[in-house]
Amino acid sequence: SSDLRRSMAESRVPELLLQLLQDREDGLESLEVARALGLEHQQVVGAVKSLQALGQIIDAEQLSSKHWELTDEGKEIAAEGSHEARVFQSIPPEGMAQSELMKLASGKVGFSKAMSNKWIRLDKSAANGPRILRAVEDIEDGVKEKLLAVQQGKAETLDEKDKNELKKRKLLSEVTVKTYLIKKGSAFSTTVSKQETDLTPEMISSGSWRDKTFKAYNFDALGVMPESGHLHPLLKVRTQFRQIFLEMGFTEMPTNNFIESSFWNFDALFQPQQHPARDQHDTFFLLDPAEATEFPMDYLERVKKVHSEGGYGSQGYKYDWTIKEARKNILRTHTTAVSARMLYQLAQQECFTPVKYFSIDRVFRNETLDATHLAEFHQIEGVVADYGLTLGDLMGVLKEFFNKLGITKLRFKPAYNPYTEPSMEVFSYHEGLKKWVEVGNSGVFRPEMLLPMGLPEGVSVIAWGLSLERPTMIKYRINNIRELVGHKVNLQMVYDSPICRLDS
Amino acid sequence: CSSDLCRRRTLVAIGTHDLDTIAGPFTYTARPPSDIKFKPLNQSVELTAKEMMDFYRADSHLKHYLHIIENKPVYPVIYDSNGVVLSMPPIINGDHSKISLNTRNVFIECTATDLTKAKIALDILVTMFSEYCEKPFTVEAAEVIYPNGKTCILPELPYRKELVSTDVINKHVGICETPASVARLLTRMYLKTQVAEDGQHLEIEIPPTRADIIHACDIVEDAAIAYGFNNIEMTIPKTYTIANQFPLNKLTELLRQDLAAAGFTEALTFALCSEEDIASKLCVDISVTKAVHIANPKTAEFQVARTTLLPGLLKTIAANKKMPLPMKLFEISDIVVKDSTKDVGARNYRHLCAVYYNKNPGFEVIHGLLDRIMQLLNVQPGKENGYSIKAAGDAAFFPGRCAEIFAGSKSFGKLGVLHPDVITKFDLTMPCSALEITIEPFL
Numbered sequence: 001s002s003d004l005r006r007s008m009a010e011s012r013v014p015e016l017l018l019q020l021l022q023d024r025e026d027g028l029e030s031l032e033v034a035r036a037l038g039l040e041h042q043q044v045v046g047a048v049k050s051l052q053a054l055g056q057i058i059d060a061e062q063l064s065s066k067h068w069e070l071t072d073e074g075k076e077i078a079a080e081g082s083h084e085a086r087v088f089q090s091i092p093p094e095g096m097a098q099s100e101l102m103k104l105a106s107g108k109v110g111f112s113k114a115m116s117n118k119w120i121r122l123d124k125s126a127a128n129g130p131r132i133l134r135a136v137e138d139i140e141d142g143v144k145e146k147l148l149a150v151q152q153g154k155a156e157t158l159d160e161k162d163k164n165e166l167k168k169r170k171l172l173s174e175v176t177v178k179t180y181l182i183k184k185g186s187a188f189s190t191t192v193s194k195q196e197t198d199l200t201p202e203m204i205s206s207g208s209w210r211d212k213t214f215k216a217y218n219f220d221a222l223g224v225m226p227e228s229g230h231l232h233p234l235l236k237v238r239t240q241f242r243q244i245f246l247e248m249g250f251t252e253m254p255t256n257n258f259i260e261s262s263f264w265n266f267d268a269l270f271q272p273q274q275h276p277a278r279d280q281h282d283t284f285f286l287l288d289p290a291e292a293t294e295f296p297m298d299y300l301e302r303v304k305k306v307h308s309e310g311g312y313g314s315q316g317y318k319y320d321w322t323i324k325e326a327r328k329n330i331l332r333t334h335t336t337a338v339s340a341r342m343l344y345q346l347a348q349q350e351c352f353t354p355v356k357y358f359s360i361d362r363v364f365r366n367e368t369l370d371a372t373h374l375a376e377f378h379q380i381e382g383v384v385a386d387y388g389l390t391l392g393d394l395m396g397v398l399k400e401f402f403n404k405l406g407i408t409k410l411r412f413k414p415a416y417n418p419y420t421e422p423s424m425e426v427f428s429y430h431e432g433l434k435k436w437v438e439v440g441n442s443g444v445f446r447p448e449m450l451l452p453m454g455l456p457e458g459v460s461v462i463a464w465g466l467s468l469e470r471p472t473m474i475k476y477r478i479n480n481i482r483e484l485v486g487h488k489v490n491l492q493m494v495y496d497s498p499i500c501r502l503d504s
Numbered sequence: 505c506s507s508d509l510c511r512r513r514t515l516v517a518i519g520t521h522d523l524d525t526i527a528g529p530f531t532y533t534a535r536p537p538s539d540i541k542f543k544p545l546n547q548s549v550e551l552t553a554k555e556m557m558d559f560y561r562a563d564s565h566l567k568h569y570l571h572i573i574e575n576k577p578v579y580p581v582i583y584d585s586n587g588v589v590l591s592m593p594p595i596i597n598g599d600h601s602k603i604s605l606n607t608r609n610v611f612i613e614c615t616a617t618d619l620t621k622a623k624i625a626l627d628i629l630v631t632m633f634s635e636y637c638e639k640p641f642t643v644e645a646a647e648v649i650y651p652n653g654k655t656c657i658l659p660e661l662p663y664r665k666e667l668v669s670t671d672v673i674n675k676h677v678g679i680c681e682t683p684a685s686v687a688r689l690l691t692r693m694y695l696k697t698q699v700a701e702d703g704q705h706l707e708i709e710i711p712p713t714r715a716d717i718i719h720a721c722d723i724v725e726d727a728a729i730a731y732g733f734n735n736i737e738m739t740i741p742k743t744y745t746i747a748n749q750f751p752l753n754k755l756t757e758l759l760r761q762d763l764a765a766a767g768f769t770e771a772l773t774f775a776l777c778s779e780e781d782i783a784s785k786l787c788v789d790i791s792v793t794k795a796v797h798i799a800n801p802k803t804a805e806f807q808v809a810r811t812t813l814l815p816g817l818l819k820t821i822a823a824n825k826k827m828p829l830p831m832k833l834f835e836i837s838d839i840v841v842k843d844s845t846k847d848v849g850a851r852n853y854r855h856l857c858a859v860y861y862n863k864n865p866g867f868e869v870i871h872g873l874l875d876r877i878m879q880l881l882n883v884q885p886g887k888e889n890g891y892s893i894k895a896a897g898d899a900a901f902f903p904g905r906c907a908e909i910f911a912g913s914k915s916f917g918k919l920g921v922l923h924p925d926v927i928t929k930f931d932l933t934m935p936c937s938a939l940e941i942t943i944e945p946f947l
Contacts, residue, residue, distance in 0.1 A: 229764035229832070232772045239757065245747070252750035258775060258809060258840050259796060259850040274515060274618065284776075284806065287799040289842055289849030315718040318620040329848055331776075331798070331809070354743045362775060362838075366800065375806060376775055386743040391728055392678025396738040412733040414725070422677075422725035424733060444676070446721055460676070462741075486774050487819035491827050494769060 013039065013047040017182070018190045021058070027183035029063075041177070048180050054195060055216055056187040060180045067175060068155040068163060070147055074171035078147040083110030085141040088119045088134065095133035098122065147171060233493070234378070234484055236500040237472045238360050241380055244404045244502070245358040248397075250382060253338050255361035260332040261292030262325060267303050268340040269419040270448040272317045273325045277333065277418075284331040284366045284375075291327040299344065300326070302452035312451040331364035335379045336419070336463070340449070343385065343461065347454035354386035360468060371480050378468035389460035391422055394442055398426055398464060402439065405471070406503035411436060420463070421446050440466035475500065513569050516616040516625045517594030519582070521601035523609035526584040528646075532615060534578035542589035543599040553579050553592060560595065569594055582613060623660055627712040630659045661712045668720050669705050676721070677728045678736055689730035695723065751947050752854055756836050759856065759943065762880050766873060768834040768858055773816025775840070778804040781815040785929040787899035794841045796850050809840035809850075813857035814900075814938055818930040821861050829934065830862030832869075836943065857940040865921040865935035867905060874909065874919055874939055881946045883911065893919070900926050909941060917941025 016037055021028055030048060034041040051058045070078060080086065087101070087110030101107050111132075114120045121135040143166070149157055150172060166172040195215040196203075203209040242252070266278055277283065300323070310316030332338075342357055363379045384397060399410055409429040417423045420443025427436040442464035450461055469481060476484070476497055483490045537553035544556060551559060557574055560566040572594055573579050582590040589598040593615040603610065612629055616622035634641045649655050670683040681689070683699045687706055690697040695717070696709040710717050717723060728736070764770060776798070783790040796809045810816065817833050824831070838852040858873055860866040874893075875885070884890035889912065896908040898918060906920030919939040927936055 227767060229767045229834075230769040231760060231764050232770040234772055235760070235770060242749075242753075242757075246749065249745045249747045251745065251748045252753060254750050254752075256752060256838055256852040256854065257848070258838065258852055259848050261848050274621075284801075285799040287797040289796065289844075290799070292848040294847035310718070313719055317718075319618055329850075354745065356743060356745045356747070364776070366802065366806075374774075384741055384743055386741055388675060389741055389743075390676060390678030390739065391733070392736045392739045393741040395733075395736060396740045399738050400740065414729045414733065421719070421721045422728050422733075444721070447719060485772055487771075487816055488823045489771065489820060491769065491820070491824040491831075494771075 013037070013043055014051050014192050015190070017044065017047050017051070018057070018188075018192070021182060021184055021188075022190055025184075027181050030180040030182060031177075033182070041179070045178075045180070048182060051192070053216065054192065054213075056185040057189060057192075058185045059183045061183075063179045063181055065177050065179060067177060068150050068172055069175050070151055071170055071173055074147050074166070075151075077144055077171060078151050081141050082113075082143040084113035084117060084119065085139060085144065086110055087114045088139050091120060091132055091134050093134070095123070095126075095131045097128060098130040098132055101132050143171070230494050230497075232489075233476050233497045233500070234468060234472045236497070237475065237502070238378065238468055240500050240502045241360055241468065242358075244401065245382065247404070248356070248400065250356040250358040253335075253342050253357050253359040255335050255338045255359045257338070258331055258362060258364070259286065259289075259329055260337045261295075262328040262330060263292065263295055263300065263303075264340055265330060265332055265334070265337040267307065267321075267326045268344070268449065268453075269336060270306070270446050271418040272307060272319065273321060274319060275418060278325075282366055283333055284364050286329040286331070289329055292329055293327075295326075296344070299452065299454075306448045306452050312447055314448045316448075333365055334363050334465070335359045335361055335381045336465070339381060339383050339463065343383075343445075343450065343455065344453045346385065347450075352456050352459060355384070357383040357385075371482075372470075372473070374481055374485060377485070379465055380468055381463065381465045383461060383463045385455070385459060385461040387456075387458045387460070389444075389462050391424075391444065394424070394444065394462040394464070397462065398440070398442060401464075402426070402428060404503060407439065415441065415443070417441070417443055419446055419449055420444055426464070439471075440464055471502070475502070513594040514572055515618045515621050516614060518625060518629060519591040519593065519597050519613050519615075520603055520629075521590055521597065521611040521613070522603055522607040523611040524607070525601045526588055526590060526611065527586055529585055530590065530611075530613070531583045531585075532580070532613075533583070534580050536577065537579050540579055540581050540589070540592060542592075544592075544596045545599050545602055547599060553581075556592070556596065566595060580615060582615070623658070624715040626659045627661055627715070630661070631711075631713050659712075663712065664710050666708045666710055666717075666720070666723065667700065667705050668708060668723055671704065672720065673706075673724050673727050676724045677731065678739060679728075679731060681731070686727055689727050690723065692730050693726040695726060752944065755943060755947060756854065759877070759880065760836055763834045763836070763856075763858070763873075763877075766876055768832045768873070771817055771820045771833045771835045772837070773810075773813070773820060773835060774805075775810055775838070776806045777808060777810050777815060779807045780804075781819075782808060782811050785815065785926065786812070787923065787925055796840050796842060811839050811841055812940060813837060813839060813855050814859070814940055815930070817857055817859045817938075818926075818932065818936070821859065821936075822931045830860060830866065830869075832858070832860050834858040853942050854944055855940055856943050857938065859936055859938045861932070861934050861936045863934060865902075865905070865937045867919075867921050867937045870919055870937040870939045874941075877941075883946070888912065899923065905937075911945055914945065916945050 017033055020033060020036060030044045031041060034044045048058070048060050052060055083106035086106040090104055101111065115122070118135055119139050120132050123131045123133060146158055146162055146166060149155065155163070163172060167174065196212045197215050199209060203212070262278065266275070271277065304321045305311055306314060307317050307321040308319060338359055339357065346355060358381060360378060360380045362376055364376050366375065367373065369375065382401065395412060402410060407428040411427045412424040413427060415423040415425040423443035425438055426440040426442055428439045430437045445461040445463060450459065451457070469485065473481065473484060478484050482488045483493065540553035541550050543550045557570055560570060580593050582593065584590060588600050590601050590613065591597040610633065612626065614622050614626040630643050634643050643659065645657050645659065647655055647657055670686050673686055674680055683704060683706060687697040687699050690706070690708060694711065695714065698707045700707050708723060760770060779790050782793055782795060793811045795811050798806055798808065801807050813835050817835060820833060821831050834857065836854065836856045839855050840850055840852055842849060843851040858870060860869045878891050885892065891909060891911050893907040893909050896906050896918065898906050898920070900923055901920035902923050906918065908915050909917045909919060917940050920937060922936045922938055
C-alpha cells in the first residue's frame with residue numbers, strides 16, 4: 001500500500017514540478033526541487049524525463065556536479081565519534097592495561113591514532129604489564145567535527161587536504177551527481193494530459209482524435225523490418241550478368257550437364273591429350289560412368305586427324321591420338337565444352353547463320369583450395385560466330401560488355417590458351433586499389449577447332465570468359481569464398497545483402 | 505626443361521654431359537635394374553639401380569620421377585663406348601660426365617616417349633646453348649641409328665617457309681597495314697619476313713625455336729602483338745541476333761523470385777559431396793541412388809555428385825545454428841544421376857528443394873509452399889488433371905508424415921517431416937520438414 005501511494009505520488013510529481021516552475025522565469029535546479037518537494041533526487045529526475053518525452057513542455061539542461069558524502073563508516077563516526085576519541089574516553093584516570101584496551105571495540109583501530117595524536121601514552125614498565133594512560137586532559141575530536149560539517153552541507157568549509165585525508169580513510173567519498181536546470185519550454189503548461197500512442201478505428205469513427213494529444217514518435221529509432229525471404233548474393237549477380245547478355249542479343253546455351261566427355265571438353269577444342277590440364281591433378285575423372293559411349297564418329301575422325309597429322313592449314317601436334325583417352329568422362333572444367341557442342345550443331349545447319357551465345361554455369365577443378373578457390377565455381381562465357389570477325393571486334397564487344405559493369409578503362413595483354421589464337425587477358429583500372437586488375441580472359445578460336453566441325457572457312461568465332469565469384473566477392477566485400485558459396489555460407493550476410501547493381 | 509612441354513619427364517628427359525670425359529659412340533639401351541651400377545651425380549659411391557630407387561625415395565625433388573620406371577623389368581640407360589654410364593633417364597645422370605667449370609665441350613642427349621616433343625626440346629636447348637659457343641650458333645650433329653637400321657641426323661633444326669597473305673593478317677586483326685609494314689612487325693617477333701614477289705604475300709621464315717607456330721593464326725597473333733593490342737581500333741561486330749533464354753533457366757529465375765517472396769531464403773550448395781551425405785545419412789544404400797562416382801577425390805567431400813538437394817540445405821542449417829528460428833531455406837539447382845540413354849551416361853535434373861526448421865516441424869508450412877508453387881505454375885489441385893499428394897513411405901521421413909507428389913499419374917517429388925535419425929545425422933536438433941521436386945515437367 002505504500003508502493004501504491006508512492007506510485008500515485010510519483011504520477012503527480014511532474015505536475016508538482018510544473019507548478020513550482022510556473023513562477024520561476026530563471027529556472028529551477030533539480031536538487032532544489034527535490035528539497036522543496038521533500039523527494040529523493042532520483043524521483044525528480046524521473047519526472048523530468050517523462051516531461052521531456054511529451055514534447056516542449058520543459059527545457060532541461062543537464063548539469064554535472066560533484067559533492068562530498070559520508071560513507072557508512074563516516075556516518076557512524078559522525079554519530080559516535082572517531083575510534084581514537086573513543087579510545088581516549090574509555091581510559092580512566094588511573095589508566096588501563098594495554099591488553100584490556102585491545103579487547104575494546106575501537107581499541108585496535110583507535111590505539112595507534114591516539115598514540116600519534118599524543119592523546120595517550122604507554123608505560124611499558126608498569127607492574128602488571130604495559131599500561132595506557134591519558135596524556136592530556138581533554139581532546140578535540142577533529143575528525144568527527146569535520147564529518148559533521150560535511151553532513152550538514154558545509155563541505156566547502158574544509159580544506160581539500162582534509163577532505164582527501166578523510167577520503168583515504170574511507171570516511172568520505174566524492175560523488176558525481178547529475179542534476180538538471182529546468183526551465184519553461186515553448187509549450188509550457190501546468191497540466192499534464194494523458195498521451196495516446198496511436199490512432200485507433202474508434203477514434204476515427206467517433207472523431208475523438210481531435211481532442212487527444214499523441215506521444216512523440218522517436219524518429220531516431222529503427223522500424224520493424226518486414227518478414228521476408230532472401231535471394232543468394234551470387235545468384236543476384238548471376239541474374240544481372242544474364243540480363244546484360246540478353247540486352248546485348250546473346251542467346252543462352254543449355255548447360256545443364258555437369259558430366260562431360262574428354263572429347264567435348266578437350267579434344268574438340270584442340271587441346272592435346274598430353275596436355276597438363278588433363279592431368280589427375282586438375283581434372284575430376286569419373287569412376288562411374290567412366291566412359292562416354294556415343295560420338296559423331298565422322299567428326300571424331302576429323303578431330304583425330306587434325307591432332308595427330310594436321311590439316312586445315314595446320315601442322316597439328318604430331319602425336320598418337322587415342323579414342324580411349326577421348327572417351328574418359330570428367331566433371332567439366334569449363335563451359336567452353338558446351339560452346340563446342342553448340343558450334344558443332346551450328347556447323348551441321350544447311351546454311352550458316354551468325355550467332356551470339358552465352359552461358360553462366362558451374363565448372364569443376366581438382367586444384368588446391370584456398371581462401372579464394374573452391375573445387376566448384378561458376379564460369380561466365382560469351383561467344384560470337386560470324387564471317388570476318390576481327391580481334392578489334394572482340395575488343396569492341398568486350399568494351400560494351402564491361403561498360404555495362406561500370407568498367408570503362410580496358411587494356412589487353414597477350415596470353416595463351418590451347419584453343420584460342422590470338423588470346424588476350426583483359427584488364428581494367430580499379431580506382432580503389434589504384435592499379436590494373438585482371439577481369440577476364442578472351443580469344444579467337446583456332447581454325448583447328450572450327451574447321452573439323454564443318455564451319456565455313458571465312459567464319460571467325462570470338463569468345464571470352466570470367467568467373468562469377470570474383471566480381472561478387474568484390475561487390476559484396478567478401479574475403480573468404482566459403483562464406484559465399486557452399487553450406488558454410490554466412491546466412492546473416494545473405495539476409496542483409498543489398499540489391500545487385502553492377503554498374504554502380 | 506619445362507614441366508609443361510616434357511610433362512614432368514614422362515614425355516621427354518634431357519641430359520647434358522662433359523664430352524671430354526666420355527667417348528662415343530654412345531648406346532641407349534635398357535637393362536635389368538640389378539645390372540646397372542654407377543656413381544650417380546654428386547654422390548661418392550657406386551650404387552645399383554635398385555639401390556638408387558631406395559636412395560632417391562627420400563629426395564624431395566627426384567622422388568616424383570621414380571614411378572616412371574620403377575616397376576618395369578628393365579630400366580633405360582645410356583653407355584659410352586667404354587661402358588661408362590652417362591645417365592639412367594629419366595632419373596639421374598652419372599657423376600663421371602658431369603659438367604664442371606672446366607668443361608669445354610658439351611654433349612646433349614634427349615630420350616623420350618614422344619619423338620616430336622623430343623626434337624622440339626632438343627632444338628630449343630641446342631639453340632639456346634649455341635649462343636655461348638666459341639663459334640656462336642654452331643653445333644656438331646650426331647647420327648642416331650635405330651635397332652632396325654633406320655638412321656637420322658640430329659638436331660634437325662628445321663627452318664621452314666610459310667606463305668601468308670597480308671590481307672589475311674590485316675582482316676583477322678582488324679588493322680590496315682602495308683605488306684612491308686607487316687613484314688617489319690613479324691621480323692621484330694623473330695619471324696624473319698620478306699614481301700613476296702606478288703607484292704601482297706609474305707614469305708615468313710619459321711625458325712626451330714618457334715615450334716609453337718603450327719598454323720597461320722599463330723603468325724596472326726605475333727603480328728597483332730607486335731602492332732600492340734591496345735593500338736587496335738575497337739569495333740562492334742555487325743552481327744544482328746535476337747536473344748533467347750534457355751527455358752529451364754527462365755523458369756528457374758521466375759520461381760526463385762516468388763519463393764523469396766514467400767519468405768524462404770535462397771542457398772547455394774556444392775554439387776559434390778560425400779557418399780554418406782546422399783545415402784547413409786538419408787537412411788538409404790548408395791547403390792539405389794544411381795549416383796555418379798568420382799575416380800580421384802582428394803577428400804571424402806568429393807566422392808559423388810549430389811542426387812538430391814536436401815543434404816546441402818541441411819548442412820547449411822547445421823553451419824548456421826545461431827540464426828533465429830524458424831529457418832526457411834530453398835534452392836533451385838541441378839542434381840546429377842546416371843542415365844545410360846545419354847552419350848556421356850549421366851544427366852542433370854533441375855530440382856527445387858525447400859526446408860522448414862523450427863521448434864515445430866511445420867508440415868503444413870511446407871505443404872502450403874507446395875500449394876503456392878503449383879499455383880504459380882498454374883497447376884490446379886486434382887487427381888486427374890492437376891497435382892495431388894498421396895501418403896508414402898520413405899526411410900528419410902517420419903512414419904505417417906511423408907507424401908509423394910503427383911501430376912496426373914506421374915510422381916515428381918516428395919514432401920514430409922524428416923525422420924529424427926536424419927535430423928541427428930546431419931548434426932541438427934530441431935524438427936524439420938522438407939519438400940523436393942523436379943521442375944522439368946512444368947516447362
